[in-house]
Amino acid sequence: MRFAQPLLAIAAVSWLACGVSAEAKTRAECERDYKPQVGQAGKDVIWVPTPDELVSRMLTMAKVTPKDYVVDLGAGDGKIAIAAGKKFGATALGIEYNPEMARLAQCYVQAEGVTDKVKIVQGDIFKEDFSKATVVTMYLLPELNLCVRHRLLAMKPGTRVASHSFTMGEWDADEPFEVEYRNAYLWIVPARVGGSWNFRNGNGSVEFTASLTQSFQKIGGEVAVGGRKQPLVGASLQGDAIRFAFADAKGVTQHFTGTVRGATITGSLRASGVADTEVVGNAQGALAPAPWAEMANGCGRFYGK
Ligand SMILES: C[S@@+](CC[C@H](N)C(=O)[O-])C[C@H]1O[C@@H](n2cnc3c(N)ncnc32)[C@H](O)[C@@H]1O
Structure with missing residues (x-):
């Protein structure tokens, strides 16, 4: 007790x-x-x-x-x-x-x-x-x-x-x-990538420009390499992960995979039979306007506008 x-x-x-x-x-x-x-x-x-x-x-x-x-x-x-x-x-x-x-x-x-x-x-x-x-x-x-x-x-x-x-x-x-x-x-939520990007490796021996179009997570566009333009193949964007493929100046298919961080994309090119090449892409000027990311019509009333 x-x-x-x-x-x-x-x-x-x-x-x-x-x-x-x-x-x-x-x-x-x-x-x-x-x-x-x-x-x-x-x-x-x-x-x-x-x-x-x-x-x-x-x-x-x-x-x-x-x-x-x-x-x-x-x-x-x-x-x-x-x-x-x-x-x-x-x-x-x-x-x-x-x-x-x-x-x-x-x-x-x-x-x-x-x-x-x-x-x-x-x-x-x-x-x-x-x-x-x-x-x-x-x-x-x-x-x-x-x-x-x-x-x-x-x-x-x-x-x-x-x-x-x-x-x-x-x-x-x-x-x-x-x-x-x-x-x-x-x-x-997709990263913003619409616009023009210049990619190169460390010593500048690999260089190409990608002009990307974007609507939400759907991307397309073209690549300019060795003075020749061609449409991007298999382009995809998931969050900050981007992929596309193109044929290089020698006609070899290069598969690019990268990560978008603001105005920079870091990633690598993969082609069969050769070691991967690390490349960095920099946005050329401002990214393209993204009307798809703006407030939809008729929504102002919810925001007191
Ligand atoms: C369809 S129920 C879904 C509830 C819960 N998310 C679920 O899935 O079980 C929608 C809820 O949103 C609330 N709601 C309606 N308008 C709202 C607003 N403008 N802001 C916050 N909550 C709101 C309602 O009171 C309701 O409880």
């Missing part, structure tokens, strides 16, 4: 030290304060939760790891942000306009024990800054997708975007997928 009180004190201290907040509720207790109805109105779109299996698949398709910062636009009850933290170990933020819904989602964050990784904020996706996300998820509407598209395209090349149900206008998905008859889509 004499030990009962110190033991209780030790138990309480270790319980708190384990990160279990005295205020953490169970999910059922969270719902006692507020229970949302599927289909209820939201600011720009109603609330319908993404099924668990599709949530997992979206995060898997986006290759989410503990290094990622996932932002769910229109977070609802927070399930995508919570799964990103709990199952994939990522840091995650959910942005939800409805204050009661945001409070419920944050209560679930506590109930699921992921307050160290996941946060829900009450806010408007058209006002909140999510530019630092490495993965963006959304289940909105086609028009809303279109109106955040320019902000997604301004993010770091390689950022992954996963959308439940809805597409992104002329920006074709890099990987469409389907879970139990529901469509979903994955995009990878």
Whole structure:
């Protein structure tokens, strides 16, 4: 009996030290304060939760790891942000306009024990800054997708975007997928490469110019080598990874693979039977204007314009 009180004190201290907040509720207790109805109105779109299996698949398709910062636009009850933290170990933020819904989602964050990784904020996706996300998820509407598209395209090349149900206008998905008859889509934010690039190796014995055209992740154009122009073959861009092929001055097919970093592309040329040649490309002047990356028509009203 004499030990009962110190033991209780030790138990309480270790319980708190384990990160279990005295205020953490169970999910059922969270719902006692507020229970949302599927289909209820939201600011720009109603609330319908993404099924668990599709949530997992979206995060898997986006290759989410503990290094990622996932932002769910229109977070609802927070399930995508919570799964990103709990199952994939990522840091995650959910942005939800409805204050009661945001409070419920944050209560679930506590109930699921992921307050160290996941946060829900009450806010408007058209006002909140999510530019630092490495993965963006959304289940909105086609028009809303279109109106955040320019902000997604301004993010770091390689950022992954996963959308439940809805597409992104002329920006074709890099990987469409389907879970139990529901469509979903994955995009990878492309680097800006449209414009003219001069490539050379260290001693200048290899030199060519690539004039690249770009619309979202689709690229094409031509190469000038040895005073002769030719169309690029097999050109592709995935995030900051670029590839194309052309025939050199001797008619040998050269396969270029490189990484885009602003106004520089570093990479190598590969031709059968010879060692790879390291080359660096520098943008010649400013990159070409990118109308495809600008705000879509009719979106100004979401931004108070
Ligand atoms: C279709 S639900 C998707 C919920 C969650 N992302 C999921 O997939 O389970 C869309 C959510 O966006 C919220 N919403 C609507 N307009 C919004 C806005 N402008 N800013 C933030 N959230 C918004 C709604 O309240 C709703 O909870």
